[in-house]
Amino acid sequence: MPQIEMRNVSKTYGAVKVIHGVSMAIEKGEFTVFVGPSGCGKSTLLRMIAGLEEITGGDLLIGDARMNDREPSERGVAMVFQSYALYPHMTVAENMSFSLRMAKAPKAEIEEKINRAAGILQLTTLLDRKPAALSGGQRQRVAIGRAIVRNPDVFLFDEPLSNLDAELRVQTRVEIAKLHQTLGNTIVYVTHDQTEAMTLADRIVVLRAGLVEQIGTPVDLYEDPDNEFVAGFIGSPRMNFFEGKVGANAISFGGIELPLPDLKALPPAGSHIRIGIRPEHLDEAQGIELPATADVIEQLGSTAYVHARLATEETVVAEKRRTQMKPGETLRLTFDPANARYFSADGQRIR
Numbered sequence: 001m002p003q004i005e006m007r008n009v010s011k012t013y014g015a016v017k018v019i020h021g022v023s024m025a026i027e028k029g030e031f032t033v034f035v036g037p038s039g040c041g042k043s044t045l046l047r048m049i050a051g052l053e054e055i056t057g058g059d060l061l062i063g064d065a066r067m068n069d070r071e072p073s074e075r076g077v078a079m080v081f082q083s084y085a086l087y088p089h090m091t092v093a094e095n096m097s098f099s100l101r102m103a104k105a106p107k108a109e110i111e112e113k114i115n116r117a118a119g120i121l122q123l124t125t126l127l128d129r130k131p132a133a134l135s136g137g138q139r140q141r142v143a144i145g146r147a148i149v150r151n152p153d154v155f156l157f158d159e160p161l162s163n164l165d166a167e168l169r170v171q172t173r174v175e176i177a178k179l180h181q182t183l184g185n186t187i188v189y190v191t192h193d194q195t196e197a198m199t200l201a202d203r204i205v206v207l208r209a210g211l212v213e214q215i216g217t218p219v220d221l222y223e224d225p226d227n228e229f230v231a232g233f234i235g236s237p238r239m240n241f242f243e244g245k246v247g248a249n250a251i252s253f254g255g256i257e258l259p260l261p262d263l264k265a266l267p268p269a270g271s272h273i274r275i276g277i278r279p280e281h282l283d284e285a286q287g288i289e290l291p292a293t294a295d296v297i298e299q300l301g302s303t304a305y306v307h308a309r310l311a312t313e314e315t316v317v318a319e320k321r322r323t324q325m326k327p328g329e330t331l332r333l334t335f336d337p338a339n340a341r342y343f344s345a346d347g348q349r350i351r
Contacts, residue, residue, distance in 0.1 A: 003028040009058035035197040036207035078147035117148040228347040255311030276341040282318035282333040
């Protein structure tokens with residue numbers, strides 16, 4: 001039985017529908033990430049699980065119980081917010097124990113749970129400090145600790161790293177991954193950052209405009225995207241897309257001819273399609289050469305990203321293992337056609 005199940009869940013604000021019949025199942029102990037651009041509905045879905053947003057249509061189940069009309073406190077979930085939401089006049093220990101004190105839990109139980117959470121999150125030496133004396137990463141750990149002491153069945157994270165600088169984001173992301181390994185609770189995590197999604201998730205739910213575009217493991221979404229949106233959203237740098245035209249024996253794009261792939265759904269000659277190639281696949285030892293002119297080279301030590309122009313003036317990004325290339329130089333980008341992906345004019349993957 002899934003830990004969380006959504007059955008045709010929808011949400012409207014007046015006449016505006018923002019979630020369009022979402023259905024999914026999240027297994028017990030799974031780390032599921034909702035990802036998508038701003039305004040896609042991922043935080044709204046999370047808040048419906050938490051009970052902070054009413055469900056307009058469909059059913060939400062946690063365990064085997066329908067939760068549509070249950071209060072947040074009755075759902076067995078704990079939420080960690082983007083803004084930390086700590087009480088500035090309380091110490092770390094007081095912030096973490098607030099919900100337990102409101103529930104009039106025994107003092108010994110409160111102390112035990114605080115010490116356990118503080119040990120997991122490396123906050124033991126900070127329990128007497130107030131939020132103003134903490135770094136952003138430490139404040140976020142306190143917010144997580146406040147959720148841990150409630151011993152929830154499900155943790156809900158709403159973009160918890162967006163207020164941290166780049167170094168702290170990486171550090172805290174690792175801490176959240178370790179937390180999941182230690183506790184084993186079900187986690188539902190919202191982010192617009194596909195790198196967070198790829199590194200943390202057991203499964204990713206890709207959302208766009210209130211609809212689920214695809215659900216799968218990070219590797220599945222990266223290697224086998226259902227459509228052009230998923231292919232472009234998952235991966236950094238994003239996949240390169242080129243305009244192609246189907247001929248009698250080849251597909252022309254980027255100033256070259258690509259032999260017709262063996263695809264059952266390939267459109268007839270004269271049709272336009274889109275070809276997708278990831279930056280790292282443009283540095284193959286053998287394959288088809290795609291001539292280009294370098295514009296900008298981003299050196300990253302062991303690798304470099306080369307931003308270039310094709311003969312058709314389309315832009316392309318290639319990942320090179322090492323390069324001494326200069327802007328304006330001609331380069332030949334070599335790729336294996338087996339690594340290309342093909343999409344119809346409406347953005348759907350051609351199988």
